[in-house]
């Protein structure tokens with residue numbers, strides 16, 4: 001089997017299940033060494049098992065993005081990957097912590113803080129710690145996903161993240177334009193049968209949704225056209 005991406009290194013969050021897991025497996029099948037992150041060690045090991053069954057290998061990095069003070073852990077990731085691999089070709093930020101849908105006036109302190117920490121601040125911290133390595137690696141890609149929401153009642157915890165992340169990524173894109181070969185992607189995704197989707201839309205007909213593998217294929221086709 002040809003390995004078109006052999007020698008490349010990817011860091012994937014949300015790699016314990018769903019779309020992140022499917023992206024990691026697809027990248028590993030193409031020869032990429034994947035650094036896999038999520039909270040659940042068992043899920044990461046499952047992803048690793050599949051990767052190993054294809055003859056690939058991965059590095060596991062259990063991490064809770066909503067924990068009280070994740071800054072130290074996240075801030076160390078860029079330098080750690082630099083010293084271990086000296087390159088980062090692909091960053092896919094697929095982690096997203098489910099947040100209950102609720103009227104703006106009913107969002108609790110704990111829900112607000114965890115949502116911002118896990119689903120927004122983590123992106124900024126990853127950008128800060130990974131950017132030196134992403135800039136130094138020729139034709140690197142940083143991939144973020146638009147959450148699955150349009151502005152409507154009760155969805156403000158999700159739509160707030162979507163708007164803020166989109167604005168931050170646009171600024172970042174403009175700051176680095178013409179300076180580096182890094183491509184920044186903020187992708188909207190087709191409805192995909194995952195735990196997150198089931199949590200937001202429990203009554204939905206799952207058979208009409210993409211599988212995570214189908215969506216991962218579409219994502220990789222956008223990154224490597």
Ligand SMILES: NC(=O)c1ccc[n+]([C@@H]2O[C@H](COP(=O)([O-])OP(=O)(O)OC[C@H]3O[C@@H](n4cnc5c(N)ncnc54)[C@H](OP(=O)(O)O)[C@@H]3O)[C@@H](O)[C@H]2O)c1
Pocket residue numbers: 013014015016017018019020037038039040041043063064065066067093094095096097098118145146147148188189190191192193194195196197
């Ligand atoms: N599914 C869709 O239809 C759809 C549509 C549009 C966009 N998206 C986007 O696609 C991305 C992936 O979502 P998915 O549907 O694949 O969801 P998923 O199957 O529920 O996966 C979410 C991933 O995030 C990780 N995660 C959750 N909270 C975390 C935390 N606090 N710290 C670290 N990792 C955490 C989970 O692992 P652990 O629980 O092990 O930590 C899991 O690996 C998200 O950005 C989502 O907004 C999905």
